[in-house]
Amino acid sequence: MPTTANIRIRCIEAFSDNYIWLIEDGTYAAVVDPGDALPVLDELETAGLSLTSILLTHHHHDHVGGVLELLQAFPAKVFGPATESLPACDIKLREGDTVQLTNPAVSLKVLDVPGHTAGHIAFTGEIGDDAVLFCGDTLFVGGCGRLFEGTPAQMLNSLDKFADLDSRTKVYCAHEYTLANLRWARAVEPQNKALEAFEYDCKQRRERDEPTVPSTIGTEIACNPFMRARQASVVQAATQWSGESLDSSTDVFAAIRQWKNNFK
Numbered sequence: 529m530p531t532t533a534n535i536r537i538r539c540i541e542a543f544s545d546n547y548i549w550l551i552e553d554g555t556y557a558a559v560v561d562p563g564d565a566l567p568v569l570d571e572l573e574t575a576g577l578s579l580t581s582i583l584l585t586h587h588h589h590d591h592v593g594g595v596l597e598l599l600q601a602f603p604a605k606v607f608g609p610a611t612e613s614l615p616a617c618d619i620k621l622r623e624g625d626t627v628q629l630t631n632p633a634v635s636l637k638v639l640d641v642p643g644h645t646a647g648h649i650a651f652t653g654e655i656g657d658d659a660v661l662f663c664g665d666t667l668f669v670g671g672c673g674r675l676f677e678g679t680p681a682q683m684l685n686s687l688d689k690f691a692d693l694d695s696r697t698k699v700y701c702a703h704e705y706t707l708a709n710l711r712w713a714r715a716v717e718p719q720n721k722a723l724e725a726f727e728y729d730c731k732q733r734r735e736r737d738e739p740t741v742p743s744t745i746g747t748e749i750a751c752n753p754f755m756r757a758r759q760a761s762v763v764q765a766a767t768q769w770s771g772e773s774l775d776s777s778t779d780v781f782a783a784i785r786q787w788k789n790n791f792k
Contacts (some may be wrong), residue, residue, distance in 0.1 A: 535632050535655050537700065538575075539739055540567050545704045546590055547741055549662060551655065556580050556631035560651070560662045561702055565594030569601060580631050584608035584617070585664025586648040591702065611647035621649055641666045641690075643683025644673030652693060659697040661690065661745070668701045669730070669743045670709030671788065672754040680782035687755055695746030706730050706740040709752075712791045716753045716765045716784065723751040757781040 538550040542564040549560040550571060558581035562568050572579055579602040584592055586609060595615045598604060607627050610620035621627070623640035636653040644665045651662040665673035666686055675683055690699075710727040717723055726747060730740045748755045756762045757780045766783040767774050774780045 535634065537655060537660070538571060539741070540571050542567050543590060547700075547702055547704065547739065549700050550577075551632055551634055552577050553632035558583060558629055558632060558634065559598070560700070561585055561591035561664060562594040562598055563588075563590035563592065565597035565601075568594060568598060572602075578602060579604045581627075581629050582606045583627065583636075583651060583662065584614055585650060585662065585666075585702075586645040587612040587614055588645065588665070591664060609647040609649040612645065623649070627651060636662070639686075639689050641686035643675055643678035643686050646677040648673075648678075648686075650690075652697070659694045660700060660742075661693060661697050662700045663690065664702050666690075666701075667699060667748065667752075667754075668703060668709055669699070669706040669740050669748070670713050670752050671705055672752075672785075674789065675785060680785060681778045683754075683785070684757060684778055684781045690745060691749060691755060693745050695744065695749065697745040698742040699744060699748060700742045704739060704741065707734060709788075712788055713751060713753050715791065716787070717756075717761050719761070720751065722747075726751050753784050754781065757784065 535553045540548040540550055542548050546563055548562050548568060551558045557577040557579050559568055560583045582595060582604050592615050605618045606616045607619045607621055608614045608617040610622050621638045623638055625638040627636045636651040639650045641648050641650045648666055667690055713723055733740050753762050757777050763780050766780045769787050770783040774783055
C-alpha cells in the first residue's frame with residue numbers, strides 16, 4: 529500500500545476560473561469537486577491513473593457537473609454532504625465522519641461548514657508532509673463564498689473552524705478569485721503590510737500564469753478580512769463603510785460580506 533509520502537495533489541483547471549483537485553499516488557486517484565469531467569478524464573489518461581473516489585463539498589453544478597460522466601468511465605465511490613441533493617452519493621457525510629481511502633491511501637476528516645450552501649462540508653487531514661484543507665466555496669484566497677443559502681452567523685462559525693486548524697494548513701479552494709479578492713481586502717485594510725506583500729506575490733504568480741492556490745490558514749488569518757472580522761482595523765472599516773453601529777462580530781461579518789458583494 530502506498531504511504532502518504534507517495535501522494536501528490538494535482539491542479540486541474542476547468543471553466544473560466546475553477547480548480548478541480550486530483551489526489552493521486554501514481555496509480556490511483558481521488559478527485560475533489562469535479563464540475564467538468566473532460567479535463568479530469570484527460571488528466572487521468574495522460575498520467576495513467578484510475579479514478580477510485582469522488583469527494584464533493586456542495587451541490588452547485590460547477591462542482592458536481594462531471595460526476596455522472598466520470599462514473600460512466602470508472603467505478604468510483606462518491607462521498608458528499610448528507611443533506612444536499614447530488615447527482616450521485618454512496619457515502620453521506622457529516623461533521624465528525626472520516627473519509628478513509630485505500631487507493632490512494634488518504635484519511636480526511638469532515639467539517640460541516642454551512643454558509644455558501646446549507647449543507648456545505650469541507651475535508652481536512654494530512655497528505656505527505658502537508659496539512660490540507662479542501663474547502664470548496666466556503667473560503668477563498670482573500671475571500672469567502674457568497675451566502676446563497678446560509679446566514680452570516682453560520683459562515684463566520686464555519687470560518688472559525690478553519691481558523692482553529694494548524695496555521696500551516698494548505699487551503700485548496702475551488703476558484704481563482706484571488707486578485708479581485710485582495711484588491712477589495714486592501715480597501716478594507718490599506719495599512720496591512722502582510723496583505724500588501726501577499727498581493728504583490730499573487731500578482732507575480734498570475735503574471736507567470738501560475739495558480740495562487742493553495743494559500744495557508746496562516747496567510748488567510750493575516751490577510752483575509754473575512755477571517756479577521758474581530759480585528760479592530762476591520763471592525764473600524766466595516767463600521768465606517770456601513771455607517772451603522774456594529775454590535776457583534778456577526779454584524780461586522782455581515783457588513784463586510786455586503787461590502788464585498790457591492791465592490792467594483
